[in-house]
Amino acid sequence: xxxxxxxxxxICCSGEDLPEGTISRVATRLVLEKLRPDQTVxxxxxxxxxxxxxxxxxxxxxxxxxxxxxxxxxxxxGTKKFSGKPVATILxxxxxxxxxxxxxxxxxxxxxxxxxxxxKVAEEIVKKVxxxxxxxAKK
Amino acid sequence: xxxxxxVVVPCSGIGKSLxxxxxxxxxxxxxxxxxxxxxxxxxALLTMGDDDALKLxxxxxxxxxxxxxxxxxxxxxxxxxxxxxxxMVVTDFLRRNRSLKPEGVIELNDQGDKLAEIIARALSEKAxxxxxxxxxx
Numbered sequence: 001x002x003x004x005x006x007x008x009x010x011i012c013c014s015g016e017d018l019p020e021g022t023i024s025r026v027a028t029r030l031v032l033e034k035l036r037p038d039q040t041v042x043x044x045x046x047x048x049x050x051x052x053x054x055x056x057x058x059x060x061x062x063x064x065x066x067x068x069x070x071x072x073x074x075x076x077x078g079t080k081k082f083s084g085k086p087v088a089t090i091l092x093x094x095x096x097x098x099x100x101x102x103x104x105x106x107x108x109x110x111x112x113x114x115x116x117x118x119x120k121v122a123e124e125i126v127k128k129v130x131x132x133x134x135x136x137a138k139k
Numbered sequence: 140x141x142x143x144x145x146v147v148v149p150c151s152g153i154g155k156s157l158x159x160x161x162x163x164x165x166x167x168x169x170x171x172x173x174x175x176x177x178x179x180x181x182x183a184l185l186t187m188g189d190d191d192a193l194k195l196x197x198x199x200x201x202x203x204x205x206x207x208x209x210x211x212x213x214x215x216x217x218x219x220x221x222x223x224x225x226x227m228v229v230t231d232f233l234r235r236n237r238s239l240k241p242e243g244v245i246e247l248n249d250q251g252d253k254l255a256e257i258i259a260r261a262l263s264e265k266a267x268x269x270x271x272x273x274x275x276x
Contacts, residue, residue, distance in 0.1 A: 014151035015181040029245045046211035093218035108166040
């Protein structure tokens with residue numbers, strides 16, 4: 001199995017119980033839909049367990065970024081356990097420390113301030129995507 | 140027994156709008172319709188075998204809400220030896236409400252929200268039924 005070129009996989013935790021989980025999910029979709037639509041792909045994290053070998057091959061096919069809401073880092077740990085070690089991890093709770101003025105509380109529909117934080121997390125993901133693509137292009 | 144809540148576990152479905160429909164339906168139930176009788180848990184925590192998440196789904200009745208036939212939530216609850224009381228699949232509701240065309244993952248369109256509302260009502264009734272049956276045991 002070899003790494004696919006030109007695409008980066010993004011696995012987010014989606015954490016249903018925490019606002020940070022929704023931020024991880026929305027930030028990931030912002031990258032997939034708007035910021036790097038041609039360079040990124042995703043997979044539902046629980047599909048590693050529910051799916052088959054094709055799903056579990058994901059991180060062996062794509063260099064992968066884990067996007068986690070909290071310090072339990074389920075996306076990083078799950079990707080490593082079921083598929084392959086992620087190249088990088090973005091932690092929402094760490095990004096939040098850089099923007100203490102942005103408060104979050106919603107798990108369902110994000111308020112403007114929460115969308116702003118999701119956009120900041122998306123920027124961090126994009127930086128990593130570009131770094132990975134540059135490195136793979138040089139090889 | 141008195142403190143048992145129904146744990147509503149939506150799938151993490153990030154690839155399609157149907158995952159978001161299940162997620163939004165879950166929040167309507169746990170935050171608005173039945174906050175005192177229901178709660179949720181991060182599915183990723185279950186997938187990773189977190190002790191607290193495992194305890195929660197083993198000691199409380201669970202409803203899986205899945206976006207697609209892969210049924211990640213149901214399968215993860217079963218793999219966790221959780222108390223799966225019922226499971227719902229969004230595509231089944233979509234078949235019964237063909238006029239609704241859900242779109243959007245970041246934010247659902249109005250039709251997706253309507254479908255989520257229909258599922259939330261069904262979830263709410265099911266949660267009541269499950270807790271009622273437990274009282275009669």
